[in-house]
Amino acid sequence: MNFIVETLQMILLTIYYHIEAFIKLFIPPKLKDLSGEIVLITGAGSGIGRLMAIEFAALDVSLVLWDINEDGLKETARQAKEKGGSRIYYFQCDCSDRAVVYRVADQVKREIGDVTILINNAGIVNGKKFMDTPDALIEKTIRVNSVSHFWTYKAFLPAMIAKNHGHLVSVASSAGLIGVNGLADYCASKFAAVGFAESVALELIAEGKDGVKTTIVCPYFINTGMFDGCGTKWPRLLPILDPDYVAKKIMKGILTDQVYIFLPRTLYFLLAVKCIVPFKQSVNLGMYFGAFSFMDAFKGREKKQN
Numbered sequence: 001m002n003f004i005v006e007t008l009q010m011i012l013l014t015i016y017y018h019i020e021a022f023i024k025l026f027i028p029p030k031l032k033d034l035s036g037e038i039v040l041i042t043g044a045g046s047g048i049g050r051l052m053a054i055e056f057a058a059l060d061v062s063l064v065l066w067d068i069n070e071d072g073l074k075e076t077a078r079q080a081k082e083k084g085g086s087r088i089y090y091f092q093c094d095c096s097d098r099a100v101v102y103r104v105a106d107q108v109k110r111e112i113g114d115v116t117i118l119i120n121n122a123g124i125v126n127g128k129k130f131m132d133t134p135d136a137l138i139e140k141t142i143r144v145n146s147v148s149h150f151w152t153y154k155a156f157l158p159a160m161i162a163k164n165h166g167h168l169v170s171v172a173s174s175a176g177l178i179g180v181n182g183l184a185d186y187c188a189s190k191f192a193a194v195g196f197a198e199s200v201a202l203e204l205i206a207e208g209k210d211g212v213k214t215t216i217v218c219p220y221f222i223n224t225g226m227f228d229g230c231g232t233k234w235p236r237l238l239p240i241l242d243p244d245y246v247a248k249k250i251m252k253g254i255l256t257d258q259v260y261i262f263l264p265r266t267l268y269f270l271l272a273v274k275c276i277v278p279f280k281q282s283v284n285l286g287m288y289f290g291a292f293s294f295m296d297a298f299k300g301r302e303k304k305q306n
């Protein structure tokens with residue numbers, strides 16, 4: 001260990017990686033071939049999960065769809081078949097229940113094979129102020145949105161590590177990067193999802209398993225129904241995202257091994273600013289962007305269905 005040598009090496013690599021990243025801005029990224037991959041999507045019974053299933057259906061992959069909602073799964077499988085998917089399997093699975101995740105994962109491994117692309121996408125939100133949220137709902141949100149990821153990784157990551165081949169995708173949220181008034185338990189669950197996915201990604205790098213790729217997706221509100229009622233103050237700066245656009249961005253991110261996908265791009269700026277400005281200025285910016293009233297008109301999916 002030599003402080004001067006290592007510091008020089010770090011500075012040179014810093015310059016190299018920035019130049020590399022700059023040049024890559026002008027070169028279309030190479031898309032990887034997904035033929036023969038086994039893709040598992042949790043929360044595939046609606047929204048982004050369904051749209052990703054439809055995107056994958058056009059490729060030569062085996063699709064494994066999980067959701068707690070069996071009717072939603074059947075509909076996704078039907079639409080994926082219509083798009084040309086030929087190897088589509090669906091399983092009702094409550095991802096918040098560790099025993100169920102392990103049981104259904106074993107069934108998938110026995111009947112279909114080792115999953116090579118795992119997309120943790122299932123999610124719920126209750127939209128209540130923290131002190132008004134029943135304890136059971138808080139626990140459920142954490143179990144579905146983050147703890148379930150531990151069990152799916154435990155079930156499917158060993159085979160990826162053994163072959164040094166695979167891809168782990170975590171559909172988290174911008175609420176996993178920046179706290180939001182009125183979304184405390186949801187933010188906690190998504191910060192946990194981001195921290196977990198990022199840490200395992202680093203473990204894989206440390207172990208030299210560079211064939212197992214990772215992608216963390218952090219979108220702002222998407223127009224799927226999950227956050228029905230929520231508005232945005234400045235739609236040009238922070239637009240409510242179109243579900244098809246998000247699904248296509250995630251797909252492209254997987255095909256190009258993109259590590260972070262923040263949507264819209266304004267989030268890269270807001271996250272950097274949050275870390276460097278005084279707290280009062282963060283609050284000032286939050287007010288400017290309407291962050292204190294995002295959840296005021298929240299209706300969400302449940303109320304809509306009732």
Ligand SMILES: NC(=O)c1ccc[n+]([C@@H]2O[C@H](COP(=O)([O-])OP(=O)(O)OC[C@H]3O[C@@H](n4cnc5c(N)ncnc54)[C@H](O)[C@@H]3O)[C@@H](O)[C@H]2O)c1
Pocket residue numbers: 042043044045046047048049066067068069072093094095096121122123124144171172173174218219220221222223224225226227301
């Ligand atoms: N909609 C948004 O504004 C938004 C924004 C950022 C991030 N996200 C995240 O994107 C992901 C997809 O959300 P979406 O907008 O498509 O919502 P969605 O409600 O359409 O889809 C979520 C799916 O998860 C399933 N699910 C819920 N609990 C489950 C459980 N215990 N086990 C298995 N499946 C379960 C639901 O049945 C549903 O099909 C979620 O993780 C969500 O938190 C959504």
